Amino acid sequence: MSNLLVFGDPSTGLLGHKTNIGLVPPSVPPEVDHLSVLSVASNQLTTLVLTTQGELISLPTNQKVKIKEKVISIACGHFHFLALSESGDVYSWSDHQQYGSKNGQLGHNDVLPRSKPTRIQFFDELEPIKICCSFASSFVITKGLELYGFGSGGSYILGNGKSCNVLEPENISDDIQQLWTSPFCHHGFLQKTGGHYQGFGSETYGQLGFGNKVFGTMVPKSIDFKQNSILDFALTWDGTTVLTTKNEIYTAGKAHLNGTLNDKFYFGKVKELKNTKIIAISSGSLYTVLMDANNGFWFYGDPKIRQLIQINSTKVIMKLKWDNYNKNCKNGINSKSNTITTTNTTTNTNTNVDNNNLIENDFKNKNFINTKIKKLISCFHYGTFIIYEAHEVIQDLVTHLKDGKCCDCEISDIPMIKMLIEARTKNSFSNVKDALEKNCSVKEIMCFKHWLYSGTVENIDLWEKPKKFLKIVHLGDNILDDLKLLWENRHENSDFIVYNGKNGQPVPVHKFILYARSGQFREYFNFLDKKMENSSIDFSEKNFNVLEQIFHFLYTGEINIKLIKKKFRTQLIDAPEFYRFSPDKNWNKLMSKKYYDYLHNK
DSSP states (O other): OOSEEEEEOOTTSTTSOOOOSSOEEEEOOGGGTTBOEEEEEEOSSOEEEEETTSOEEEETTTEEEOOSSOEEEEEEOSSEEEEEETTSOEEEEESOTTTSSTTSTTOSSSOOOOSSOEEOGGGTTTOEEEEEEOSSEEEEEETTOOEEEEEOOGGGTTSSSOOSOEEEEEEEESSEEEEEOOTTOSEEEEEETTSOEEEEEEETTSTTSBSOOEEEEEEEEEOSSOTTOEEEEEEOSSEEEEEETTSOEEEEEOTTTTSOOOOOOBOEEOGGGTTSOEEEEEEOSSEEEEEETTSOEEEEEOHHHHHHTTOOOOOSSEEOOGGGSOTTOTTSTTOTTOSEEEEOOOOOOOTTSOGGGOOOOEEEETTTTTOOEEEEEEOSSSEEEEEEOOOHHHHHHHHTTTSSSSSOSSOOOOHHHHHHHHHHHSSOHHHHHHHHHHHOOHHHHHHHHHHHHHSSBSOHHHHHHHHHHHTTSOOOSOHHHHHHHHHHTHHHHOSEEEEETTTTEEEEEOHHHHHHHOHHHHHHHHHHOTTOOOOEEEOTTSOHHHHHHHHHHHHHSOOOGGGSOGGGGGGGTTHHHHHTOOOOHHHHHHTSGGGHHHHHHO
């Protein structure tokens, strides 16, 4: 299971799907379904995937891009890429022999093409911290908050008052906190350290919101937004979308709000979304995608793209419906091995929006629930990547996987691991154990165990041998489902018992779950029994059903309050502090004031 979903047109191969039949609904891209993803950069020819381990994968070739250092950030222009390493080195390369370097956007003081990542020596002593690209230009922000630009100066996109190309990085401005631009445009926005915002570059369609229709704004100029009031910008070729801290949407330029070509020279609020809380935005070349707090996706864009996704209405902004997408997509909606299901919810919408286009088919990925959206990233062609944080249960398991106090570096006979191997591989524990121990190193086995707990691969190189054995087995459908199954079968395969209540009722559990999810039990195991030989502990002062539901939450992230008598429900309120675990969205919602009466009276 990856922490990456994608939807759109897969025909180019840039979305990680090898199918060209129909549109892909929100689903895990098969080409990277084993990777934990930190970021994605996608231009007209290539999608670059950055893993949490600092490795780069190029799509559609699915080849590894080799940089000796760990990469922490990537950016792309129309035909070129930048990468920032953990040590502060900036690398550049292009995926087009003719146009990827002709404007000097690679920053090497020449226009020579470079197909492999090459370090930009100019920044060796400047400590870069952020990178960004526009169509054929590149930008770097240093630790001293200095902004450097190089490449094409067309439409004044470099913001240096010139329209000529710059072959070597040039200092453009100081005290820069943030910069926004995109591979599809010649304009951009920046935030100064005081929180004020400025726009620069092309203004042919009014996309900077200054009220002008001119060739470009030569140097950064203040835009009409209060300081620190903007969460994000999304830039198309000829338009701009702004997401404010109040979750409101403003647009300027064409933006293609209703598929027309009417220019909009000032930023104006999109009234059709006034009752919808937007939490993330992203733009491709001529379209914009927005995500609301209920996992609903909205679209506005060019008529050709509207036709592609079968939107025939001329309404301003449309809610995406997945029923006209490819329902047979692997890992997608309605597939046999799906990780995504549909739900029916109710969202307040403006009465001016066509309700026929507001069918609530919002996807719900089982590992996506209770998580935080980190980023939406749209492609040149129609397609959007969704990067999100893994479920807290999975995060805790992976965090403590290498601790060494609960499991050895070898695949052991710990009942939990045995059960997970059989659930995740549909094969016997002994067969998998023998195959790995005979053919894989300790590090490769640890890589396998990382996949076992998270569904993602920590190190691509170490994954090659374990993957050979996985070809003859079947992957589990869903990690959280496996953990629920582990909980349901705990009476058969537990390795630890918590006694509870006046009669000493037993709650069978697994040591590693308690160790990974609870600071209280982690301290107990470390202090009293580092070898984990103790098989029980007594928590007799707690109500049995309360304790059982707390453990159920530690396994699955879910809790059923109806199984607890109302006089004992208030014990849940102190549980996170007592057991020292981080309450997630579900727990906080359950304990909120809204549910106070429910806890006491229902």
